[in-house]
Amino acid sequence: MSVSIGCACNAENPIDLDELPAVYKAAVLRMLSPELPLEIVVDRIDDEDYWKRRCDLTWDLSKVVNKAVTSAVFWMLNEKK
Secondary structure (H helix, E strand, C coil): CEEEEECHHHHCCCCHHHHHHHHHHHHHHHHHHCCHHHHHHCCCCCCCHHHHHHHHCCCCHHHHHHHHHHHHHHHHHHHHC
16 A cells, blocks of 8 residues: 655655554554545555545445345345236
8 A cells, every 4th residue: 555644744755654664554544534535545545444434434334234225125026026
């Protein structure tokens, strides 16, 4: 994963997460806000925990699952006709 993270104090020398020891890389990823603009993180972050946090913040998964189950049942019932 190649991610460059800069801060206001060091914007000219961003950090490459791949160069950090695993423990620091994990800590930085935990601190990243799930509210960062999607166009910034989509190609840069491949950490599953980050995307889970972002998903949990963005959607009520119980509604998504209920909608998926309802759609699947509807499709199966109509398929038999």
